[in-house]
Amino acid sequence: MINLALVGYGKMGKMIESLLDPKEFKLTGTFDVTNPPKTHLSEVTDVAIEFTNPANVIGNIEFLASKGINIVCGTTGWYDKINVVKDIVSKYNTGFVFASNFSVGVNIYFKIIKEASKLFNNFGHYSVSIEETHHTQKLDKPSGTAISIAKYVIESLNRKEKYTNDSSDPSDNELNIVSKRIENIVGNHKLVFESQSDSIIIEHNAKSRRGFAEGALIAAKFINCKKGFFKFEDIFNNLT
Ligand SMILES: NC(=O)c1ccc[n+]([C@@H]2O[C@H](COP(=O)([O-])OP(=O)(O)OC[C@H]3O[C@@H](n4cnc5c(N)ncnc54)[C@H](O)[C@@H]3O)[C@@H](O)[C@H]2O)c1
Incomplete structure (x- = not known):
């Protein structure tokens, strides 16, 4: 007990x-x-x-x-x-x-994005960014989970060295985290790889706390x- x-x-x-x-x-x-x-x-x-x-x-x-x-x-x-x-x-x-996020699903997600990011090392024409959306009472920005995602991407993807938040013009070595605050969203995180031809989005969405x-x-x-x-x-x- x-x-x-x-x-x-x-x-x-x-x-x-x-x-x-x-x-x-x-x-x-x-x-x-x-x-x-x-x-x-x-x-x-x-x-x-x-x-x-x-x-x-x-x-x-x-x-x-x-x-x-x-x-x-x-x-x-x-x-x-x-x-x-x-x-x-x-x-x-x-x-x-x-933990920045105690959800078992998010911790599995961390492992997925670590491996996924490595696959883009030879394909520099893909841009990469993070989008996090939370309820309007959240006090910190970017979310702790988004910072953890950024850390894993930076570890795995050679062209990114640091993260920035809500930048309108991130430099090539910066990983931009876009933060959105919308009523009643528990926690949504997207890792977005974008080229002229397609988008690859790896998403975790918390349904509740x-x-x-x-x-x-x-x-x-x-x-x-x-x-x-x-x-x-x-x-x-x-x-x-
Ligand atoms: N790590 C995770 O998995 C995870 C998940 C959800 C939220 N969070 C984080 O957890 C924190 C709390 O989230 P929440 O949604 O429960 O917030 P909340 O605002 O609903 O609750 C915060 C509580 O803390 C109390 N409090 C404030 N100061 C205190 C003190 N000195 N001593 C004792 N209690 C005190 C408040 O009275 C309130 O009851 C936030 O930082 C949030 O970002 C983390």
């Missing part, structure tokens, strides 16, 4: 709660901006699943780690502070797993009683 706290009780926190199997998880508390864990966490907790926002995530990680609680972190928009988080995890000797929540619970079972800093993308193949 894993004693689990939900830190962030918004759209994701509530979806995760709805999927909890009482044979595997005991919910020790749900926390949001009105009752943050710093002042309200009291019960013994093994793992906290953190889905809040970029402004509060680092403070939450530091607090939870200082209490010896292992963390599954789904919040996006903090990856420029990844070394700060690595230091926190190492200082308190706890377990931490994060359920896939993210399922993956976060898989990660919670993985990180329970473990120590160290993990990226879900690197471990998920061995978990399912």
Whole structure:
């Protein structure tokens, strides 16, 4: 039995709660901006699943780690502070797993686009771009998932060296991510290869938040009683 706290009780926190199997998880508390864990966490907790926002995530990680609680972190928009988080995890000797996208489908998609991008190395007449569309409440831009896609394409496709966002005139070595915000879109990502003759579009579309929540619970079972800093993308193949 894993004693689990939900830190962030918004759209994701509530979806995760709805999927909890009482044979595997005991919910020790749900926390949001009105009752943050710093002042309200009291019960013994093994793992906290953190889905809040970029402004509060680092403070939450530091607090939870200082209490010896292992963390599954789904919040996006903090990856420029990844070394700060690595230091926190190492200082308190706890377990931490994060993902820009916990959906198993997206993690399969990452592997597909990595291989697909290599096929275009000898065909420079194809342009390549990423398009991400999300609901209008999303705070970060481009999405964490789009940044991960860009990273994999840059690793695989020799002609791209860095990404740019919403550029009207990207240079040859830049991979442009086009960001769109439209009401009620959970998360849509397209990798688009375009030539004068045709378009090849590799798309992932999230139908609901359920896939993210399922993956976060898989990660919670993985990180329970473990120590160290993990990226879900690197471990998920061995978990399912
Ligand atoms: N990694 C993934 O698979 C994935 C999937 C979906 C969303 N996300 C990310 O997860 C985050 C949350 O998404 P959401 O759709 O649930 O947002 P949301 O706005 O619906 O919920 C955020 C919650 O965090 C709470 N909160 C804010 N500050 C807090 C604090 N200091 N302590 C505790 N709770 C606090 C808010 O009260 C709210 O309940 C976003 O960064 C989003 O981009 C990641």
